[in-house]
Amino acid sequence: MIQVSNLNKEFGKxxxxxxxxxxxxxxxxxxxxxPSGSGKSTFLRCxxxxxxxxxxxxxxxxxxxxxxYNDINKQRQKMGMVFQQFNLFxxxxxxxxxxxxxxxxxxxxxxxxxxxxxxxxxxxGLEDKAFVYPNQLSGGQKQRIAIARALAMAPNMMLFDEPTxxxxxxxxxxxxxxxxxxxxxxxxxxxxxxxxxxxxxVGSRVIFxxxxxxxxxxxxxxxxxxxxxxxxxxxLAKVL
Amino acid sequence: MDFSFMHKYYQFYIxxxxxxxxxxxxxxxxxxxxxxxxxxxxxxxxxxxxxxxSAYIELVRGTPLxxxxxxxxxxxxxxxxxxxxxxxxGIVAVSLNSAAYVxxxxxxxxxxxxxxxxxxxxxxxxxxxxxxxxxxxxxxIKNILPALGNEFIVLIKESAIxxxxxxxxxxxxxxxxxxxTYRPFAPLLVAAAIYFTIIFGLSKxxxxxEGRMRTGDSSI
Numbered sequence: 422m423i424q425v426s427n428l429n430k431e432f433g434k435x436x437x438x439x440x441x442x443x444x445x446x447x448x449x450x451x452x453x454x455x456p457s458g459s460g461k462s463t464f465l466r467c468x469x470x471x472x473x474x475x476x477x478x479x480x481x482x483x484x485x486x487x488x489x490y491n492d493i494n495k496q497r498q499k500m501g502m503v504f505q506q507f508n509l510f511x512x513x514x515x516x517x518x519x520x521x522x523x524x525x526x527x528x529x530x531x532x533x534x535x536x537x538x539x540x541x542x543x544x545x546g547l548e549d550k551a552f553v554y555p556n557q558l559s560g561g562q563k564q565r566i567a568i569a570r571a572l573a574m575a576p577n578m579m580l581f582d583e584p585t586x587x588x589x590x591x592x593x594x595x596x597x598x599x600x601x602x603x604x605x606x607x608x609x610x611x612x613x614x615x616x617x618x619x620x621x622x623v624g625s626r627v628i629f630x631x632x633x634x635x636x637x638x639x640x641x642x643x644x645x646x647x648x649x650x651x652x653x654x655x656x657l658a659k660v661l
Numbered sequence: 662m663d664f665s666f667m668h669k670y671y672q673f674y675i676x677x678x679x680x681x682x683x684x685x686x687x688x689x690x691x692x693x694x695x696x697x698x699x700x701x702x703x704x705x706x707x708x709x710x711x712x713x714x715s716a717y718i719e720l721v722r723g724t725p726l727x728x729x730x731x732x733x734x735x736x737x738x739x740x741x742x743x744x745x746x747x748x749x750x751g752i753v754a755v756s757l758n759s760a761a762y763v764x765x766x767x768x769x770x771x772x773x774x775x776x777x778x779x780x781x782x783x784x785x786x787x788x789x790x791x792x793x794x795x796x797x798x799x800x801x802i803k804n805i806l807p808a809l810g811n812e813f814i815v816l817i818k819e820s821a822i823x824x825x826x827x828x829x830x831x832x833x834x835x836x837x838x839x840x841x842t843y844r845p846f847a848p849l850l851v852a853a854a855i856y857f858t859i860i861f862g863l864s865k866x867x868x869x870x871e872g873r874m875r876t877g878d879s880s881i
C-alpha cells in the first residue's frame with residue numbers, strides 16, 4: 422500500500438531520518454515506538470508530506486507522492502491523520518468539523534455528508550455531541566471526534582501521531598477502544614505511540630526507531646519479549 | 662471659565678469635527694484595503710513581494726507621521742503634476758501610514774492561529790487556499806478585529822497632525838478660534854472634549870462588539 426525507499430529528512434544540520442526503508446501492506450497495523458527525538462513523528466508526518474522529505478521516495482497506492490509534479494491533496498484524502506493535539510476546528514460545531522472536507526473536497530451534498538457524519542459519531546459513541554463546539558468536549562471526546570473527522574473522507578489508511586499522549590489517563594481507554602474497532606474492521610494503520618500494552622495487543626508489526634533509524638522490527642510478541650538489539654533492550658527495560 | 666465664544670464659533674467646531682471624522686473614516690478604510698494587500702504580499706511565498714511589503718512597512722513604521730505627511734502633501738502634487746484637494750492629500754497620507762500598521766495587525770492575526778489547524782486541514786486533503794478560506798481566516802478575524810478597532814482610535818487622535826499643513830480639521834478649527842478670540846486655552850478644551858467624546862464613545866462601542874463576539878463564539 423505504501424512503500425518508503427531511502428527516506429532522509431534534515432532540519433538544517435540536524436539529520437532526523439536516516440535512510441528509512443519500509444513497506445506497509447494493506448491491513449497491517451504498524452506500531453512505531455522509540456524514545457523522544459528518535460524521529461518517529463517526523464517519519465509519520467513524511468508519509469503524508471506534512472514534512473517534506475529531504476531525499477528518498479514514497480509510493481502510495483502506485484503513485485510516487487514525493488514526485489514534485491504529484492498533487493498530494495489527492496492522496497491525502499486517502500490517508501486520514503490523527504494528531505496528538507486533536508486540532509479540531511474550534512469555530513465549527515462537531516458535525517461541521519466532520520462534514521467540511523467531504524462537502525468541499527468530494528462535493529458531497531450536505532444532507533448526505535450529515536448522514537455519514539452521524540453514522541461515524543455513532544461509531545465513536547458521541548452521536549449526542551453533533552451540534553456542540555469542540556471546547557465543550559473532554560480530551561478523549563475531542564480525539565474521538567478527530568478520528569471521526571478523518572474517517573469521513575473514507576480513507577484507505579490512517580496515521581496516528583501519539584493520539585493518546587495529550588490525554589488524561591482515564592480517557593486513554595476510550596480512544597484506544599475506537600482504534601481497536603478500526604483494527605477489527607481491517608483498516609490499515611500506522612501508529613506512533615507510547616502505549617506499549619496497546620502496541621503489543623493490536624500491532625501486527627512493531628518498529629523500534631532510535632536516532633533517525635529503524636533499529637529493529639518484528640512481531641510484537643517477539644520484539645517485546647526477545648528484543649535483539651541492545652538499544653531496543655535498553656529502551657524496553659525502561660518503559661515496560 | 663468663560664465659554665461664551667461658543668455662541669459665535671460653534672459652527673467651526675462642527676465643521677472641524679466633520680473633517681476629522683471624514684479623514685479618519687476614509688483613512689482607515691483605505692488603510693485596511695491597502696493593509697490587506699500588504700499582509701498578503703508579506704505572507705506570500707514570492708520573495709520579491711515579501712521584500713517589497715516588508716520594506717514598505719519598515720519605512721512607514723520607522724519615520725514620523727509628520728514627515729510622511731509633508732512628503733505626501735508637498736511631494737505628491739509635484740510628482741504627479743496634478744492639483745489635489747487638501748483633504749484628499751490628508752487622507753492619502755493617513756492611509757499610507759495606517760496601511761503599514763493594519764498589515765502588521767492582519768499578519769499577526771493570521772500567524773496567531775495555531776499551526777496545527779493548517780496541518781489538520783491539509784491532512785484532510787484541502788488545498789492551501791481552501792484551508793485559508795474555511796479554517797485559518799475565520800479564526801484570524803477574531804484576533805484582527807479588536808486590534809483594528811484600536812488602530813481606528815489611534816488614527817482619529819493622530820489625524821490632528823494634518824492641521825499643520827492647513828487641512829481644516831477639528832484641531833485646525835480650534836486654533837482658528839484661539840486666534841480669533843485671543844483666548845489661548847478654552848477653545849482647546851472644547852476640541853479636547855470633542856475628541857474625547859468621539860474616542861470614548863467609539864472604544865465603548867468596540868468593547869461591546871468584542872464582548873458580543875466572544876459570547877456568540879463558544880470556541881475558545
